[in-house]
Amino acid sequence: MRRKAIVKYEEYKLAFSEKRIVCPFKNFSYQNGKKVFNGKITLKVHQNSQLDKILEYPNISEFIREIYTEDFNLLEKYYNNLKAIGIKLIYSALGVIRNEEYSVLEKYLSKLNDEIFNKVQISTWGSKSFFKSKFDTKKFNIDTYFNIYNSYSLKFFEKYFNAEDITLSQEINKFEIKNILDKLKERNSNVDMIIYGHTRSMLTEYCAMGVLTKDCHKDRRCAECARSDYALKDMENREFRLFQDMFCRTEIRNHIALDLRTDIKEIFELGVDRVRLDFTYENSMMVYKILKECIDCLKYSREINDRNRFKGHYINSVS
Structure with missing residues (x-):
């Protein structure tokens, strides 16, 4: 039953492109200038x-x-x-x-x-x-x-x-x-x-800096995180800088x-x-x-x- 349900769901999703969504432009009328x-x-x-x-x-x-x-x-x-x-x-x-x-x-x-x-x-x-x-x-x-x-x-x-x-x-x-x-x-x-x-490449809940600091607390930014000078390095030695917001989400920026x-x-x-x-x-x-x-x-x-x-x-x- 589960497999059949998944097949039906896939058919429904794939058929979605055939359906036309109409968004009337006239609904957006307003005074110009x-x-x-x-x-x-x-x-x-x-x-x-x-x-x-x-x-x-x-x-x-x-x-x-x-x-x-x-x-x-x-x-x-x-x-x-x-x-x-x-x-x-x-x-x-x-x-x-x-x-x-x-x-x-x-x-x-x-x-x-x-x-x-x-x-x-x-x-x-x-x-x-x-x-x-x-x-x-x-x-x-x-x-x-x-x-x-x-x-x-x-x-x-x-x-x-x-x-x-x-x-x-x-x-x-x-x-x-x-x-x-x-x-x-x-x-x-x-x-x-x-x-x-x-440009932002990714926004993730994962805290890479928290792995380094060990005693990271989600309710307050520690001194290590606040430095904001961390980067991820790929196989070609390109550095993608990391930033954190106040809730410890990590933003990865393009190299x-x-x-x-x-x-x-x-x-x-x-x-x-x-x-x-x-x-x-x-x-x-x-x-x-x-x-x-x-x-x-x-x-x-x-x-x-x-x-x-x-x-x-x-x-x-x-x-």
Whole structure:
């Protein structure tokens, strides 16, 4: 009976591709003309200290209006420092949050000024309800992990998540991006695209650092974990850096950085509103250098060295 049931289930699943799912576009109708200009470049950092050097950058708000951070340590201090030069620092919520973990997150974030959470970047469905109910969050940035892959999903998040900015999936190529944005000439949200960063390869519950520390406690990060300078090395000696969140989940980052900065003008011509630089373990000087090259390219048409740059799926998508 079990084997027969599995066969029936497999037949049902395989036949699913023959069924057509209809998502009426008219259901996404709303008033146009509400898009807010949020700059041409945005950053996302793993630690707030990575922003130290760019605070010295003259007239940085000419290109940057928002910066996203995963770090809530000294968040209010950096928020006020950036606000003084015309930039909003926006908290980026964890990639995975279990039901029982929301109360822990609230305990840390509730100590901060509620103004900081007027807008939040989210990667999970439950985050919207949490920030809306606990911090009265009005606007959201939809991060790349929602896999925005077509115009329907982009419209959906605009309407039901009140999304002011939406980051495209990193798995689509430039032709698919153009196709999506050609269909959505008039939209209320800014479309973001990541053009630099060590892409997340995996997010796992397994704590590699805990094996080394022996006395690891899940309820508090030990000093060894907090160092965040661990890596997995493969057979070709490539190093994949490891990071941990506050609940000891391990994030594995690609060994080579995606870098599309030399294509930045073409990307804007596709219809993208804003490009994003993602920083993980780069220090503040490296963040400044990469950002400055990007701004100089846009402002003065200065060329960026194109040698051996990894372009991910920009040319060829996963399909």
